[in-house]
Structures are given as C-alpha cells and as structure tokens.
Amino acid sequence: MFIWQVIFALGALLNTFWLMDLGRFVFGIGGESLAVAQNTYAVSWFKGKELNLVFGLQLSMARIGSTVNMNIMGWIYSRVQDLLGYTGPSTLGLTLMIGGITCLFSLTCALILAYLDKRAEKLLCKEQGKTGEVIKLTDVKDFSFSLWLIFVICVCYYAAVFPFIGLGKVFFIEKFRFSSQEASAINSIVYIISAPMSPVFGLLVDKLGKNIIWVLCAVITTLASHIMLAFTFWNPWIAMCLLGVAYSLLACALWPMVAFVVPEHQLGTAYGFMQSIQNLGLAIIAIAAGMILDTRGYLFLEVFFSACVCLSLIAVVMLYFVNHLTGGDLNWSAKKREKLQKVAATE
Numbered sequence: 001m002f003i004w005q006v007i008f009a010l011g012a013l014l015n016t017f018w019l020m021d022l023g024r025f026v027f028g029i030g031g032e033s034l035a036v037a038q039n040t041y042a043v044s045w046f047k048g049k050e051l052n053l054v055f056g057l058q059l060s061m062a063r064i065g066s067t068v069n070m071n072i073m074g075w076i077y078s079r080v081q082d083l084l085g086y087t088g089p090s091t092l093g094l095t096l097m098i099g100g101i102t103c104l105f106s107l108t109c110a111l112i113l114a115y116l117d118k119r120a121e122k123l124l125c126k127e128q129g130k131t132g133e134v135i136k137l138t139d140v141k142d143f144s145f146s147l148w149l150i151f152v153i154c155v156c157y158y159a160a161v162f163p164f165i166g167l168g169k170v171f172f173i174e175k176f177r178f179s180s181q182e183a184s185a186i187n188s189i190v191y192i193i194s195a196p197m198s199p200v201f202g203l204l205v206d207k208l209g210k211n212i213i214w215v216l217c218a219v220i221t222t223l224a225s226h227i228m229l230a231f232t233f234w235n236p237w238i239a240m241c242l243l244g245v246a247y248s249l250l251a252c253a254l255w256p257m258v259a260f261v262v263p264e265h266q267l268g269t270a271y272g273f274m275q276s277i278q279n280l281g282l283a284i285i286a287i288a289a290g291m292i293l294d295t296r297g298y299l300f301l302e303v304f305f306s307a308c309v310c311l312s313l314i315a316v317v318m319l320y321f322v323n324h325l326t327g328g329d330l331n332w333s334a335k336k337r338e339k340l341q342k343v344a345a346t347e
C-alpha cells in the first residue's frame with residue numbers, strides 16, 4: 001500500500017492520470033487484504049478473550065484515520081499551495097506524498113507486528129499446536145449455512161451505510177435544505193460517533209456475549225433511522241446519530257462472529273470471502289443507488305436502503321434460529337462461553 005500510494009502521488013506530480021488510477025487500484029487491493037490480515041490476527045490472538053473489544057478498537061482507529069483525513073488533507077493542500085505559490089499537479093502530488101507518511105507508519109507497525117508475532121510463536125511453541133491442515137480456496141464448499149448468513153447480513157447492512165454516506169451530502173442539501181457545510185458535518189457524524197463508541201460497544205459485547213442479539217438491535221435501529229430519513233422531516237441529526245450508534249454496535253458484534261463458525265485454519269479464507277462479497281455488493285449497490293437517485297429521487301433511494309436493511313434483518317432472524325437449532329455458540333452469554341472454555345481447558 002505504501003509503494004502504491006507513492007505511485008499514486010507520482011501520477012499526480014507527473015500529471016499522468018492513468019498512473020494515478022493504477023496506484024489507487026493496487027492500493028485498494030492492498031487495503032482490503034490488510035483488513036483480512038487484521039481480522040485474522042485479531043482472532044488468532046484474542047479469541048476467547050477480549051475479541052469484540054479488539055474489533056471495536058480496530059474500527060475506532062480506522063474511523064479516527066478517516067475523520068482526520070477528511071478534515072486535514074484540504075488544509076495540507078492549501079499549505080503546500082502557499083509554499084509553492086501555485087495550484088496544479090505538483091501541489092496535489094506533494095500533498096498526496098505527505099499523506100503517504102501514514103502508510104509508512106502503517107508499514108513500520110506491520111513489520112514490528114510481524115516480528116512480535118514470530119517471537120511469540122516461538123516462545124509459546126505455537127508451531128507445535130498447529131494441526132497441519134492446508135488452506136485451500138475450495139474450503140468455501142465447507143462453509144456452514146450460518147457463515148453464509150453472516151455474509152448476507154454484512155453485504156445488505158453495509159449497502160445501507162457506505163453508499164448512503166457516499167450520497168448523503170446531496171441528500172441533506174436537497175431534502176433538508178442544509179448548506180454544504182452543514183451537510184458535510186451531518187454526513188460525517190456516523191464516523192465521528194463510531195470512533196469513541198466502537199471500543200465501548202466491543203467491551204459491552206465481551207462482557208455480555210449474545211452477539212446475535214446485539215446485531216439484531218443494531219439492524220433494527222438502522223432500519224428505524226432510514227425510515228425516519230425517508231418518511232419524516234424530523235431533525236435528521238437524530239436519525240444520523242442513531243445510525244452512528246447502530247453501525248458501531250454492528251461492526252463490533254458481527255465481524256468476530258466469523259471466528260465462532262469456522263475452524264482457525266479457514267479464518268483467512270472466510271474473512272477474505274466476507275470482504276470480497278461485501279465489496280462486490282457495495283460496487284453493485286452504489287451503481288444501483290446512483291441510478292435510483294437520478295431517475296426516481298430521494299424518497300425511492302431511502303426506500304431502497306431500507307429494503308437492504310430489511311434483507312439484513314431477515315438474515316439475522318434466520319441466523320438466530322439456525323444457530324439455536326444447530327446448538328451453535330454465537331448467541332451464548334459471556335458467562336457460558338467462559339465456563340465451557342474452562343471445561344475444555346481442563347479436559
């Protein structure tokens with residue numbers, strides 16, 4: 001990602017748009033692979049401990065990053081412009097190079113993590129505990145129905161959050177007559193809420209367990225928020241704050257569930273699939289949402305997003321029953337999980 005951020009910035013410096021496109025394309029592949037690795041690391045180190053909190057903290061860091069980026073890049077661009085005395089490709093290129101410093105920091109952290117992970121593996125003799133099972137893409141055919149339901153919840157839920165935020169600014173300007181600045185502020189509130197709230201919710205889910213119930217609460221709250229935005233003229237800050245809280249709760253409770261339904265050696269494949277399906281869904285839905293907006297307007301768009309959340313709700317309810325009927329541990333309380341973990345350790 002660091003290398004391709006530099007290539008992206010070089011593309012701007014040289015005023016070569018195709019090079020910028022290429023840089024972003026590979027950067028995107030790297031970014032999602034990084035997220036898969038992060039999730040897998042988190043599970044392998046924290047399953048049975050503070051896993052939901054760790055996911056909450058990851059999300060919080062990512063959201064602090066997005067918020068800082070949204071607010072600081074414009075300022076850096078102006079400073080570079082003042083320094084060079086003109087606007088244009090070199091100003092943009094230099095600004096993007098400066099932005100790349102965060103990728104360098106990320107790379108340094110990844111190298112330190114790799115070293116610590118290797119060292120811990122040796123100290124804890126983790127190699128000996130390995131089952132020798134080989135990772136194959138064909139593992140997909142062994143994925144349980146519960147895992148596929150988690151994928152459906154993920155794609156349908158995120159479809160009503162990320163593409164909505166993408167079109168949100170114009171929505172608030174058109175429907176609520178907000179100024180451009182007010183619309184930007186309300187549109188970023190979801191990410192701003194998620195930065196402090198995600199670790200809090202992560203801790204709560206760790207202490208209480210019952211992941212499916214939390215996901216259910218988050219999906220219902222999100223549906224209420226979209227319905228408010230679609231059919232009422234109530235102050236939209238209420239709906240957007242609700243959406244921010246619901247989104248933070250969902251992300252803390254949903255992603256760790258994968259660890260309960262797949263064996264450890266298939267975790268990377270499962271998270272990789274979850275993100276591929278999520279991104280495919282987001283790409284299709286972002287195009288569909290844009291078309292609906294152009295041809296039918298904002299009411300239809302909000303109804304469309306509400307329908308996506310409804311599909312996600314159906315999948316959560318199905319997951320609840322499938323998990324119950326198959327004796328799955330997705331909805332166990334934290335106490336029960338701890339008790340069974342102790343029993344397993346003594347056996």
Ligand SMILES: C[C@H](N)C(=O)N[C@@H](CCCCN)C(=O)O
Pocket residue numbers: 032035038039055058059062158251255275278
């Ligand atoms: C970036 C990825 N496609 C994604 O959707 N991430 C989730 C959270 C993933 C859990 C923490 N690694 C998000 O809500 O941003």
